[in-house]
Amino acid sequence: MHRLEEPGPRPTATPCGCVKPTLETGNLLTEPIGYLESCFSVKNGTPRQPSICSYSRACLRIRKSIFNNPEHSLMGLEQFSHVWILFVFHKNGHLSYKAKVQPPRLNGAKIGVFSTRSPHRPNAIGLTLAKLEKVEGGAIYLSGIDMIHGTPVLDIKPYIADYDSPQNLMEPLADFNMQNNQHKPKTVSQSDGKTNSYDQQQLSGYDAAQLYQSTKEKLKCCEDRALEENDLKHSDATEIQQCLSRCRERATDLGVEPRSHQSLNVAEEKMGPHGLEKTPQEEGTDRRPRSGEGALVVQGDSVEMQPMPHPCPARTRMTDSIVPAWVKEAPTAPLQVRFTPHAEMDLQQLSSGGTSDAGQASFRYFRSTEEAKYAIEAVLSADPRSVYRRKLCQDRLFYFTVDRAHITCWFGDGFAEVLKIKLTSEPVHTTDPRDP
Numbered sequence: 001m002h003r004l005e006e007p008g009p010r011p012t013a014t015p016c017g018c019v020k021p022t023l024e025t026g027n028l029l030t031e032p033i034g035y036l037e038s039c040f041s042v043k044n045g046t047p048r049q050p051s052i053c054s055y056s057r058a059c060l061r062i063r064k065s066i067f068n069n070p071e072h073s074l075m076g077l078e079q080f081s082h083v084w085i086l087f088v089f090h091k092n093g094h095l096s097y098k099a100k101v102q103p104p105r106l107n108g109a110k111i112g113v114f115s116t117r118s119p120h121r122p123n124a125i126g127l128t129l130a131k132l133e134k135v136e137g138g139a140i141y142l143s144g145i146d147m148i149h150g151t152p153v154l155d156i157k158p159y160i161a162d163y164d165s166p167q168n169l170m171e172p173l174a175d176f177n178m179q180n181n182q183h184k185p186k187t188v189s190q191s192d193g194k195t196n197s198y199d200q201q202q203l204s205g206y207d208a209a210q211l212y213q214s215t216k217e218k219l220k221c222c223e224d225r226a227l228e229e230n231d232l233k234h235s236d237a238t239e240i241q242q243c244l245s246r247c248r249e250r251a252t253d254l255g256v257e258p259r260s261h262q263s264l265n266v267a268e269e270k271m272g273p274h275g276l277e278k279t280p281q282e283e284g285t286d287r288r289p290r291s292g293e294g295a296l297v298v299q300g301d302s303v304e305m306q307p308m309p310h311p312c313p314a315r316t317r318m319t320d321s322i323v324p325a326w327v328k329e330a331p332t333a334p335l336q337v338r339f340t341p342h343a344e345m346d347l348q349q350l351s352s353g354g355t356s357d358a359g360q361a362s363f364r365y366f367r368s369t370e371e372a373k374y375a376i377e378a379v380l381s382a383d384p385r386s387v388y389r390r391k392l393c394q395d396r397l398f399y400f401t402v403d404r405a406h407i408t409c410w411f412g413d414g415f416a417e418v419l420k421i422k423l424t425s426e427p428v429h430t431t432d433p434r435d436p
């Protein structure tokens with residue numbers, strides 16, 4: 001591979017030795033496009049990933065100093081269900097970073113920083129996939145976020161499953177065999193189409209786009225299963241068709257029917273367990289359709305045997321994402337969350353605005369008591385404590401703030417108990433102090 005010459009600091013260094021920002025060397029001077037208004041005011045209790053709590057909401061107003069007419073920059077974004085948010089971990093407290101870090105999921109063990117989502121990295125840049133609730137003028141409203149209030153946002157990009165999710169990519173088979181037979185790490189947990197892969201987990205909330213995506217994957221899974229159970233004979237097409245129409249019915253029930261123009265090639269490749277292609281040895285025979293052999297193609301409601309093009313150019317398969325087991329397997333099981341009767345009462349009071357500063361709407365981000373309760377449960381169930389706290393300060397009370405609720409809780413064996421919920425003394429600021 002062609003190696004880029006290291007652009008040493010000299011060409012960009014000022015006489016005092018500082019590094020001048022230049023685009024070509026990658027010393028970019030960033031300018032936040034806005035500062036996030038988030039339901040989380042401090043790091044403590046903020047979800048570690050966006051998938052943890054779908055009711056965690058935020059708003060981002062594009063600064064007028066970036067675009068005179070911020071709404072112009074958001075034109076068309078409302079057509080997307082999810083967006084990538086690139087931001088600065090501005091509350092890291094320091095700029096230092098280490099090559100190895102201790103992610104909470106490894107329970108104190110170390111791993112390379114680039115194998116993690118640690119905030120402490122050479123460039124303190126975070127990446128979150130959030131659900132786009134709405135676009136209003138020069139502002140976007142998000143949910144399923146893991147950033148704190150005031151987070152400087154550098155960029156917004158639309159999430160496009162076809163580009164951003166390996167499940168939607170097609171890969172040439174020759175390379176795939178090489179990669180999987182020779183370079184696959186031993187301890188991996190593979191997405192098998194039945195469990196949610198990380199890519200799916202990133203998608204927060206339960207909306208049509210997500211259902212569509214997962215249904216599409218179920219269809220694919222169904223196809224794979226159908227292929228394993230059938231010997232690609234034309235006579236088995238009926239069975240496959242039945243299986244697919246069951247999946248389709250399910251998709252229709254969910255209101256997420258695949259686009260009509262989509263045709264699903266069900267016989268392009270036969271997959272082994274976990275979606276990996278079976279080797280001829282495992283298989284006894286190479287079951288890939290040979291040139292001239294047909295392929296079962298779903299067109300609308302019918303399955304037809306269609307001849308493969310000569311020679312078959314599409315020796316491709318859908319790729320799966322692979323993540324190490326430690327990412328998927330939390331060190332502890334999800335915690336049970338319970339509320340004391342006192343905390344339940346606090347929550348009701350807070351939701352109805354019946355607190356000391358009565359009349360003021362208590363929640364700014366949550367739309368109901370149920371949402372607030374769900375969010376608290378989601379945060380606690382994922383055990384937001386640091387490894388240090390989990391191991392050495394088990395008995396200490398844990399505090400966190402979400403929306404305008406300040407929560408006091410404690411952790412026991414396998415559970416978290418909410419003891420008290422009160423209105424935060426600090427109102428959640430909603431304006432960008434840096435904008436004129």
Ligand SMILES: C[S@@+](CC[C@H](N)C(=O)[O-])C[C@H]1O[C@@H](n2cnc3c(N)ncnc32)[C@H](O)[C@@H]1O
Nearest residue numbers: 043046047048089090091117126127147148151
């Ligand atoms: C593990 S990071 C992951 C962020 C992002 N999803 C990513 O992968 O880059 C999420 C944690 O960063 C912390 N955090 C969120 N916003 C922050 C900010 N602006 N500055 C520093 N830390 C922040 C919170 O403690 C949160 O739990």
